[in-house]
Amino acid sequence: MPDLADFFQDQAETSTHVQFVYDLTAGSIVYVNAAYEQVFQGTCGLVNAELPDLLQRLHPDDRAYLAHYWARWQQGPPANEVEVRLLQAGQPHQWFCLTPSYQQDAQGRVLLGGTLRDTSVLKRYQENADLFNSRKNATLEILSHDLSGAFIMVQQIAEFLREEVTAPLNSRVPDMLGVLETTSRDSVKMIRELINLEFLTSANTDLKVDRVDVGAVLRVPLDQLQTGQRVLGHAFTYTVPAEPIYANIDVNKFTQVLINLVSNAFKFTPDAGLVAVHIEPGPGVVRIRVVDEGIGIPLAMQPYLFERFTKARRPGLRGETTTGLGLVLCKTIVEWHHGHISVASQEGQGSTFTIEIPRAETVDTTAPVGAVEVLK
Incomplete structure (x- = not known):
């Protein structure tokens, strides 16, 4: 029987959407797939150092909105997708849809996962x-x-x-x-x-x-x-x-x-x-x-x-x-x-x-x- 964990990791690695896992206890991203480098021109190994600059690109009207849902997601399994905008110098802003997921392991560690899809073309249409x-x-x-x-x-x-x-x-x-x-x-x-x-x-x-x-x-x-x-x-x-x-x-x-x-x-x-x-x-x-x-x-x-x-x-x-x-x-x-x-x-x-x-x-x-x- 194939190893399901390996299957899903391979699926995540080949996805064109950014997928990540955030450890609430450690306060850091513990996994991000290769799409991060293509979509955000970052480096997977430096994602935690790059995160503050990335969040600064959030549209000012979307910061409190996303923060509100981030706080709610930490309390239990999330049910809401959210759409946010990232600013780009000299270009139209990018739209992203964030689909969250929640998991608590046997040690009580809470992991928040998510998939970020670039929906800019769809939104402009x-x-x-x-x-x-x-x-x-x-x-x-x-x-x-x-x-x-x-x-x-x-x-x-x-x-x-x-x-x-x-x-x-x-x-x-x-x-x-x-x-x-x-x-x-x-x-x-x-x-x-x-x-x-x-x-x-x-x-x-x-x-x-x-x-x-x-x-x-x-x-x-x-x-x-x-x-x-x-x-x-x-x-x-x-x-x-x-x-x-x-x-x-x-x-x-x-x-x-x-x-x-x-x-x-x-x-x-x-x-x-x-x-x-x-x-x-x-x-x-x-x-x-x-x-x-x-x-x-x-x-x-x-x-x-x-x-x-x-x-x-x-x-x-x-x-x-x-x-x-x-x-x-x-x-x-x-x-x-x-x-x-x-x-x-x-x-x-x-x-x-x-x-x-x-x-x-x-x-x-x-x-x-x-x-x-x-x-x-």
């Missing part, structure tokens, strides 16, 4: 895909609002002419106006169904959660919305925090939630009114507020807003239709992120929808100093 989706979804929403408004206006004019204009006997004008009304109504319905289908499709895919700076990733669709609404003559502003605030989110799904809430705000806000988005830190959370100066929501409707096919649904100020699914999908996606969504509104004074999601883990200030010593 994902970032570009998220960027494309954010811009695409914001643009679709703006175009749908613009086109819907035009078709609704044509429909209303056709209805007015049918009521106000007396056509000559045997004239085809009433029939033509009827065609205009029907075509405009069907076009608005088709546009909204397209947008709703996009939202439903996004909501029905598996979560792809990444630790991201929420203000940075949501700035992209917010910029797009601001530009589009300015063209349409509507007032839209947003604020993001000066310092990064990190949360674990599915960027594509969360962008759809934000766009949906902004779209709803515009539906019930007169052309002269303002819609604003504020992203801000809260105690242990990231808070996102969508504020409008619209007509508000009747108190009797508010308990039913987040129900499926809610009886609180109503057409927008410009005749926009609703399926009664948008807000329940927003609520579902927010809850998938272990968050909470709420509304505060008064008739004639506008509405504020507030989302709170947990921040990504940060350093536990109650942890013993020695728990994070290796990451200093």
Whole structure:
């Protein structure tokens, strides 16, 4: 029977991923495979001397994050993978995914092992895909609002002419106006169904959660919305925090939630009114507020807003239709992120929808100093 220890050691030595074992009692790395020299241009025999310089290359936003998990991993078998960035002079930073392992031998010695995979290419692909989706979804929403408004206006004019204009006997004008009304109504319905289908499709895919700076990733669709609404003559502003605030989110799904809430705000806000988005830190959370100066929501409707096919649904100020699914999908996606969504509104004074999601883990200030010593 082959020696399993030799088999796994051979497997580790030929791996293109960095694999290591850290002895907590000795406070040093007792094993690192040959991939260390290829990935980090170091020397295996000098890994402990090189470790402080390597840790200094950690992205400043990732140091407390990794230290927090390192402290947790020392308490028992780890369950979390983490992704961190290493800085490179004059080059894009490198992304690494650390998969940890834990073992305690008969003498009570605790060994922390791990595999470091370079995920830079995958992360940049994902970032570009998220960027494309954010811009695409914001643009679709703006175009749908613009086109819907035009078709609704044509429909209303056709209805007015049918009521106000007396056509000559045997004239085809009433029939033509009827065609205009029907075509405009069907076009608005088709546009909204397209947008709703996009939202439903996004909501029905598996979560792809990444630790991201929420203000940075949501700035992209917010910029797009601001530009589009300015063209349409509507007032839209947003604020993001000066310092990064990190949360674990599915960027594509969360962008759809934000766009949906902004779209709803515009539906019930007169052309002269303002819609604003504020992203801000809260105690242990990231808070996102969508504020409008619209007509508000009747108190009797508010308990039913987040129900499926809610009886609180109503057409927008410009005749926009609703399926009664948008807000329940927003609520579902927010809850998938272990968050909470709420509304505060008064008739004639506008509405504020507030989302709170947990921040990504940060350093536990109650942890013993020695728990994070290796990451200093």
